[in-house]
Amino acid sequence: MGLTRQSTGRSAVREIFNVDDAGNELVIALAGNPNTGKSTVFNALTGLRQHTGNWPGKTVLRAEGSFMHGGRRYNLIDLPGTYSLHAASSEEEVARDFLCFANPDATVVVADGTCLERNLNLALQVMEITGKVILCVNLIDEARRKKMHINIRKLSSTLGVPVISTAARSGEGLPELMDAISDVALGRVTPKPVLVRYPEQVEAAIARLEPRVREITGGHINSRWVALRLIDGDAKLVQAIRQYYNGRESKITQAGMEVLA
């Protein structure tokens, strides 16, 4: 066997995360706050094609399932429900590491339409890590009942990513969500996320650190975001990046040995 795409880089990392990456399947991450109906979206998309287990080395439940769309299989990973990605809890750590290192083909952030503001905090953080984001404004039926109106088109242009409103319980908006996922995952649509502007002092520090980060990570990981986390004093992330490199190198070495054998 040769050094194919599967045996190096991205795929090797996905193996670390235990993600089934056989053939031409696409990997889609599902992120969101707790109690946003994320699991309902997950169940509605995947139906019975799912299995559950634990994240490697963590006592955090994980669910994985798949759906077919336009002849392609989409592998959906349900990340733990979190309020932020600052890795304060093991749930946040799992979600962040997956988004950061497994490089999913698209990430759906499920938001509770009735309290959009709180949910946007997470969406903005996810958009800092990966550009390939679709915002799913769920519980839109409840929002309507509460006499709320959400301007989806304006939200989409403000954020720079596709926004789909859904009511997963009744199935409303799910076909559109699948279309949007496939558009982003297959590169038919390239989101241009509008990033959070930080105070001058922070932005200046990011500008100073970012080129150096890019040198080290070689563009595999979003360097602006890593620089930001470094300024925040996030030692855990450095540790995670270290593990990522070590893990990847050992996988690559392993693959190389197979070639030689």
Place this chain on the structure above:
Amino acid sequence: MNPEAALGNLLEEAKSIAGGQQTGIRDGIVKSIYDTSERITRDVVSYTSDDRVDLDRKIDNILTSRIWGFPIMFGILAVVFWVTITGANYPSAFLATQLFWLQDRLTELFLALNAPDWLHGFLVLGVYRALAWVVSVMLPPMAIFFPLFTLLEDAGYLPRVAFNLDRFFKKAGAHGKQALTMSMGFGCNAAGVIACRIIESPRERLIATLTNNFVPCNGRFPTIIALAGLFVAGSVTATLGGVLATLGVAGLVVFGIAVTLLVSWLLSRTLLKGEPSSFTLELPPYRIPQVGQVLVRSVLDRTIFVLGRAVVIAAPAGGLVWVMANTAVGDTTVLAAAAGGLDSFARLMGLDGFILLAFILGLPANEIVLPILIMSYLSGGAMVEMESMADLHHLLVVQHGWTWLTGLCTVIFALCHWPCGTTLFTIQREQKNWRWTLLAAVIPAGIGIIICMTITTLTRALHLV
């Protein structure tokens, strides 16, 4: 240079850029994200009419405002205590009369059966009397306090309390969620210690665990309420007394929270250094409490449970106290000798030997401290008939020379002493390190002793008693 070392260097460099303002920078980053979310939301969300969410927000703005948050909190706390203290008097007196009437009948029965003296003493004067005291002193306040507390919980007020306290805990270097584990501690400290699991960082979890005991639990509330009612309410007119007793208990709770914050601050500056981590507290919508369900739940889950635990422990403890009081060593009894040995130290704290002994014997469950104390006093004194709360006042003040200082120090020591056996066991199970368990007992006990000694010394120096 390999990537690992380079990254480590970068982290160091980032730290030096941040200088000493790490917390400020973190707040700035979080604030930028929150501001962006808020701005976008304002842009895209519109309401076609006023509705519940709006109402919730309006209520929140008052209940969690910087100016009104705390006065309202104190006010609600005071109302709950006032209802409990004034309401508990009558059923307490009623229960005491009934139960001690039954004790006389039991005595008659034992006499009629020609039962030996020691059997009557052990079963009736020991076991039964302890049970009677636990039921009549503890049951009424619990039966009133728990439903009220559960109503507040059900209405969604408790998370707002946590929200109000959050910034203080952060200033103390502890986790904001500690406000929640502390609230759980009002129910039961052992439950509060288990609740500390919700705090992810081990450092902050330990701080929350070690300080959980500074809020009075179910077992200590009735003691505090009963003594407050007895001392403050007994001295002036009924209405004014009730108000004063209420303010006393509410003040004590606020004092407990202040001690919690102070000890957390000290711990995070010394033994458990570090930065507080941030979290999101979800404020659930307000609900009209389901009164029926609240009554059933608080009576079954809490009142009966706590009372049951107290009864199970009080029965053997009552027997033990009777045996100690009736076993002679030299010309005195074991009980008197033990209390005598503790007396000189206890006096420095404004207590007496019997009170300190009651706290020590009450280690298995705080509920039985007051009943044990009453038993010990009764077994040594001349007065055998105890039929009402007025008799209790007579027993403590007239026969055993309690002053307001004794009452105050007893109540403070009830707030600040070692956690009950169950709580200590739970801490050991959670932390798996006997040093922390020991510290969890030593810290509050040490603080209680210091406070009581200081108050006593000052009071005596100023000739206030």
